[in-house]
Amino acid sequence: MTPSRFLRASPSTQAPRARLLRLSWQRVRSLGWRPSRLFNLNDPRWGKDEGAGGQQSNNNPDPNRRPGNQGGPPDLDELWRDFNRKLNGLFGKKRGGGNGGGMPPQRPDLYPSAKGMGVGFIVLILIGVLGWLGSGFFIVQEGQQAAVTRFGKLAYITDAGFHWRLPYPFEADEIVNVSQVRSVEVGRGGEVRATGLPESAMLTEDENIVDVRFAVQYRIDNVVDYLYNNRSPDDAVSQAAETAVREVVGNKTLDYVLYEGREQVASDVQALTQKILDRYKTGIVITTVTLQNVQPPEQVQAAFDDAIKAGQDRERLKNEAQAYANNVIPRAQGTASRLIQDAEAYKAQVVAQAQGDTSRFDLILQQYEKAPQVTRERMYLQTMQDILSNVSKVMVDSRNNNNLLYLPLDKLLQQSAAKTPSATVAPAAPTAVPALPAASTGAAPAAPDSSASASGVSSSSSSRTSRDTLRERNFQ
Structure with missing residues (x-):
C-alpha cells in the first residue's frame, strides 16, 4: 500500500492500517536498522560495512541487548523512551517485564499513560501557582x-x-x-531660534540681558502626590524653576543680579519654585538653589569685565581706607583721652592753687587788719626774698652816692655749700636789700628805713627776717 493510497483510505480502515504501520516500523527499529545511519554524514562508519574488520554482524541481534546506537551518540527516540520510563516509574506505573511462559519482554510505551500525564499536569499547575504567589x-x-x-x-x-x-x-x-537628593540644571540648553540667544538669557528690570544658569536640588516628600498627581514631576521641577528665576530676575536690576544680591536672588527663586510646586501638588521639596553662572552676554562681556575690575579696585581701596581708619582712630582717641585727663589735672591744680591763694589772702587780710605796718613789711620782705632767690647777681645802689656794690651771690652760695656739705642748702636770700625810691621803682613798696648804709641794711634785714619768721609762727 502506497502512502498516497493510505492517505486516501476511508476512516474505517485508516486506524487499523496506521496501527499496523506503526508496529511494523517499531519492529524494523528493534532490529537495529535506522535510516539515520544511512544518511548521517557525521557517522564515523560512513561507507564501511558493519561486518568488516572482524566485527560481528548485526543480522542476528542479541534479544537481551538493548537496541541502541552501538557506540554512537544517543538517539532522540531513545532519550524520549528513557524519559517516559522515568515518568511512569515516578507516578507508580510498573515497567513492562516478562509475562512468563518464555514470552519475550514487552517494549516500554513511547508515551506516558493518561494517569501519569494528569498527575504531572497537576504538579506543574501547583508549581506555577506557588511561583505566581511568590511573585508577590x-x-x-x-x-x-x-x-x-x-x-x-x-x-x-x-x-x-x-x-x-x-x-x-x-x-x-x-x-x-524618598531620601535621595536629586538635582536638575536649568539654563544649559540650546539657543532660541527667534532671537539667537541661549535659553538661559533673561531680561532684567532695567531692560538688560543677563545669562543665568543654576542648579536645583530637591527630594520627594509625598510619594502619593509624586506618583499620581503629575505625569512627569521631574520635568515640572525644571519648568517651575525656570519660571521662578525669570520672574525674580525680571524684578531686579542688572547690577543687583550680578554683584549685590546673588544670594537673595537664589533665596527668592527657591521660595517661588516651592510655591509653584505646592500649587500643583507634586510632592517635592526644594532643598537648595545654587546660582552657577551669572554673566552678561558675550557681546558686552569686555565692558562688564572692566566694570568688575573697577568694582574690585573700589572694594580694595575701601578696605585699605578702613584699615587706615582702624589704625588712626584708636590712636586719636587715645591722644584725646590723654589730653582730656591732662586738662582735668591742670584744672584741678589751678583750682586748688586758687583756693589756697584765697585762703592765704584771707589769713593775711586778717593779720593786716590787726597790724598793717608789720604786715606790709613782712610781705615786702617775702616778695624780695622770692625775687632775689632766683637771681645770681645783685646790684645795690646807694641813695647818697652813685657807687654800685656787686654781690656775687652765686659764689657765696657755693662757698656756704662747701662749708656745710651735709646741711640742706636753703634758697639764698639777699644779704642786703635796700629799698629803691618810689619814684625810680614805682612797683615795689617803700622801705621803712631808706637812709641806712649797706652794712646797716644788712643787719637790720637779718633782724627783720627773724622777727617776721617768729610772727608767721605765731600766726599759724
Whole structure:
C-alpha cells in the first residue's frame, strides 16, 4: 500500500492500517536498522560495512541487548523512551517485564499513560501557582517607600522592610527613593531660534540681558502626590524653576543680579519654585538653589569685565581706607583721652592753687587788719626774698652816692655749700636789700628805713627776717 493510497483510505480502515504501520516500523527499529545511519554524514562508519574488520554482524541481534546506537551518540527516540520510563516509574506505573511462559519482554510505551500525564499536569499547575504567589514578595530598602495598587487604584503605602502583596494582575507595587537628593540644571540648553540667544538669557528690570544658569536640588516628600498627581514631576521641577528665576530676575536690576544680591536672588527663586510646586501638588521639596553662572552676554562681556575690575579696585581701596581708619582712630582717641585727663589735672591744680591763694589772702587780710605796718613789711620782705632767690647777681645802689656794690651771690652760695656739705642748702636770700625810691621803682613798696648804709641794711634785714619768721609762727 502506497502512502498516497493510505492517505486516501476511508476512516474505517485508516486506524487499523496506521496501527499496523506503526508496529511494523517499531519492529524494523528493534532490529537495529535506522535510516539515520544511512544518511548521517557525521557517522564515523560512513561507507564501511558493519561486518568488516572482524566485527560481528548485526543480522542476528542479541534479544537481551538493548537496541541502541552501538557506540554512537544517543538517539532522540531513545532519550524520549528513557524519559517516559522515568515518568511512569515516578507516578507508580510498573515497567513492562516478562509475562512468563518464555514470552519475550514487552517494549516500554513511547508515551506516558493518561494517569501519569494528569498527575504531572497537576504538579506543574501547583508549581506555577506557588511561583505566581511568590511573585508577590518584594523588599523595600531603607530610605524608600512603596506604593501598592489594587486593580490600578492606590491601596496603601509601605515603608522599609520585607512585604507581600497579591500577585499580578491583582496588585502591583512601585518603589520610590524618598531620601535621595536629586538635582536638575536649568539654563544649559540650546539657543532660541527667534532671537539667537541661549535659553538661559533673561531680561532684567532695567531692560538688560543677563545669562543665568543654576542648579536645583530637591527630594520627594509625598510619594502619593509624586506618583499620581503629575505625569512627569521631574520635568515640572525644571519648568517651575525656570519660571521662578525669570520672574525674580525680571524684578531686579542688572547690577543687583550680578554683584549685590546673588544670594537673595537664589533665596527668592527657591521660595517661588516651592510655591509653584505646592500649587500643583507634586510632592517635592526644594532643598537648595545654587546660582552657577551669572554673566552678561558675550557681546558686552569686555565692558562688564572692566566694570568688575573697577568694582574690585573700589572694594580694595575701601578696605585699605578702613584699615587706615582702624589704625588712626584708636590712636586719636587715645591722644584725646590723654589730653582730656591732662586738662582735668591742670584744672584741678589751678583750682586748688586758687583756693589756697584765697585762703592765704584771707589769713593775711586778717593779720593786716590787726597790724598793717608789720604786715606790709613782712610781705615786702617775702616778695624780695622770692625775687632775689632766683637771681645770681645783685646790684645795690646807694641813695647818697652813685657807687654800685656787686654781690656775687652765686659764689657765696657755693662757698656756704662747701662749708656745710651735709646741711640742706636753703634758697639764698639777699644779704642786703635796700629799698629803691618810689619814684625810680614805682612797683615795689617803700622801705621803712631808706637812709641806712649797706652794712646797716644788712643787719637790720637779718633782724627783720627773724622777727617776721617768729610772727608767721605765731600766726599759724
